[in-house]
Amino acid sequence: MPNYDVVVYDQKVKDSFIKVTDEKTYLTEIIFAYQAIAESDYLQKCSPESLRSAIVNIALTGVTLNPLLHQAYLVPRKGKACLDISYRGLVKIATDGGGVLDVDATVVHEKDYFQYEQGLNPILKHIPCLDENPGKPTFVYAKAILPPFPPGIVKFIVLSAKEIEKVRKTSAAGSGPWLTWEEEMWRKTAVKKLSKLLPLSDRLALAVSVLNEHEGLESGRKAKEVMNRFADDEAVKIIGEK
Numbered sequence: 001m002p003n004y005d006v007v008v009y010d011q012k013v014k015d016s017f018i019k020v021t022d023e024k025t026y027l028t029e030i031i032f033a034y035q036a037i038a039e040s041d042y043l044q045k046c047s048p049e050s051l052r053s054a055i056v057n058i059a060l061t062g063v064t065l066n067p068l069l070h071q072a073y074l075v076p077r078k079g080k081a082c083l084d085i086s087y088r089g090l091v092k093i094a095t096d097g098g099g100v101l102d103v104d105a106t107v108v109h110e111k112d113y114f115q116y117e118q119g120l121n122p123i124l125k126h127i128p129c130l131d132e133n134p135g136k137p138t139f140v141y142a143k144a145i146l147p148p149f150p151p152g153i154v155k156f157i158v159l160s161a162k163e164i165e166k167v168r169k170t171s172a173a174g175s176g177p178w179l180t181w182e183e184e185m186w187r188k189t190a191v192k193k194l195s196k197l198l199p200l201s202d203r204l205a206l207a208v209s210v211l212n213e214h215e216g217l218e219s220g221r222k223a224k225e226v227m228n229r230f231a232d233d234e235a236v237k238i239i240g241e242k
Contacts, residue, residue: 004037007048020059032065042076050080061207063089082214087188099199105142105187110135142190155197171215
């Protein structure tokens with residue numbers, strides 16, 4: 001098993017991180033990364049290259065590993081460390097650039113009142129059931145407010161339980177967070193889909209591609225293309241190592 005102290009505090013990782021953010025952010029995030037790896041036998045067994053990539057991706061996407069904020073996590077998958085970005089993390093990335101004012105995603109249950117229409121005059125109406133047991137999830141919708149504000153331009157997408165199940169079955173993470181944090185994964189999936197309708201920043205494009213790659217939903221080519229716009233050849237080499 002490699003010495004993860006050496007991996008975490010790799011000078012090339014530090015240099016690449018600081019080129020995108022600053023030393024203060026690097027020192028903060030590297031402590032969070034070290035704590036996460038130290039507490040997980042599985043992460044300690046992951047390849048050094050994947051650990052370095054996951055750490056640098058924190059800087060490239062702009063999320064934090066701060067456990068109190070629940071934006072992103074280091075997770076092991078098939079011997080490799082991955083940066084798993086949560087629903088909250090995706091919302092932060094989408095709104096950080098200023099091109100999106102707000103993003104939200106909501107799960108609809110069987111006993112809720114729910115109506116939506118697409119077209120020239122789209123309608124989205126959701127009245128949640130306040131019963132203790134509102135029933136199974138049936139839909140999830142994500143909406144974004146774009147400038148100018150007021151009034152703000154609203155974009156939204158709706159996914160059915162059948163569509164969500166299709167994503168879950170094709171995801172490499174289908175047996176993990178999909179069972180433990182089911183509704184959180186529904187929201188994250190909806191925001192990922194909605195991102196195609198939004199002004200797509202480099203950070204959001206990278207975050208979605210990294211998530212899709214680690215979940216087995218696409219190759220890493222798109223993520224590497226975005227990385228090339230963030231960093232120099234040396235940084236990309238660290239991130240893209242296999």
